[in-house]
Amino acid sequence: MRRFVRIAFLVVALGFGGWFVARQWDDVRAGFALLSWQSLALSLVAVVAALCGGMMTWRALLADLGSPLPFRPAAKVFFVGQLGKYIPGSLWPVLAQMEMGRELGVPRSRSAAAFFLTLPVQLGSGLVISGVTLLAALPGSAAPYAWVFLLIPVLAVVFEPRVINAILGFGLRKLKREPLERPLTRKGMLTAIGWAFLGWTAYGLHLAAIIRDFGPSGVSVAVFSIGAFALSWCLGIMTFVVPAGAGVREVAMVAVLAPVLSQGQAIAVALCSRIVIIVGDLVCAGTAGLAARRDVDPTHDQTTGKPV
Incomplete structure (x- = not known):
């Protein structure tokens, strides 16, 4: 049943990803016709690097x-789980990561905490870097x-960290869950x-290419x-309701690029x-999934990937 649910999740996520492409295919084809293959290749490489970040x-x-995870199992949990962002609703990625993380010994509450902490970290750092770079490149554009x-x-x-730990503790108490065994540290946050x-x-x-x-x-x-991208x-x-920010990000990008x-x-x-x-998401999820297949080999440890 677990395998069936996982396959169904991937099929639905990939279906919505394909739908986003198909419904705007004429505009996409026209836009791509203006680009060189070198630019597209550089753009895809940069996207893969950004997704890894x-x-x-x-x-x-x-x-x-x-819950420290080796690179390969972590990549599988994160990238495959992230395909859920293409399904309407905002909880599919975290639910997928919680389920796959549990198989690697990561408590569900810890997976959920890491997921929801990632959003403000990316939002805050994105606002800071966008303000600085837009001011440096084109004063007034922001x-x-x-x-x-x-x-x-x-x-x-x-x-x-003290504020974050207090918020997490309050939330877990309200949900009647066990508190986190290990609080977040300043070093971890800075990393x-x-x-x-x-x-x-x-x-x-990626955007510059x-x-x-x-x-x-x-x-x-x-x-x-x-x-502009940040x-x-x-x-x-x-x-949060729009799958992967679809539409909103593009409208905002058109406005930001206007100058x-x-x-x-x-x-x-x-x-x-x-x-x-979207292609980068699929490449990362597919690569991570294939690379992590040897983790299910009985001759390898499932969390380290090393021979037993």
Whole structure:
């Protein structure tokens, strides 16, 4: 039954991912026609690096909470679980990660805590890096979104481990769950934030590889792209009901790119970015799943991957 549920989850997630591509296929094809294969390849490589940065952010938080996982099993849990973001509803990824993590000895409450902590870490670091890079690349481009940056002081307070541990403890008590055995530390939080910043940088390079074919002038494309992608992602993640921020992120990206691209070009860039990210999700999930298959080999330990 567990295997059947897992296969059904993957089929549904992949189905919604394919639907997102198919419903906008004409626009996607037109946008891709303007891009070189070199740009698309560079963009995909950067996306895979960015997704790995997100995985390492989550892995650092999970390890600090008391469940360190080797890279390969962690990648499988994270990337396969993340396919759930394409299914309508916001809880599918965390439910998938809780179930797969439990098979590796990770308590469900700890998996849930790491998942929900990853979001504010990515949101806070995304707002910080977008504000800095947009100001450096094109002063004034972030002005229309000044209200979003008011969240930074609030998230800075949340980043304090004592505050986080108190919030987690309160939530677990309300849910009548056992408290976390190991509180979050400042070192673990700083490690997670560092990986998040690296992830945003890679996402920016992914966007820059696409934008450069449209030839914007008068702006540092790489620096501007980091801020543009991070800001549009942060705006998209605030709409929890929409699968993977679909639509909202693209609308925000078109608006953020307005100072350097025409509306038609910005739409093409946003759509191409979305498709490359979907492909990156599938590549990471497929690669992680195949690489972790030897973990189920009876001659290997399931948590370390080493011969028994």
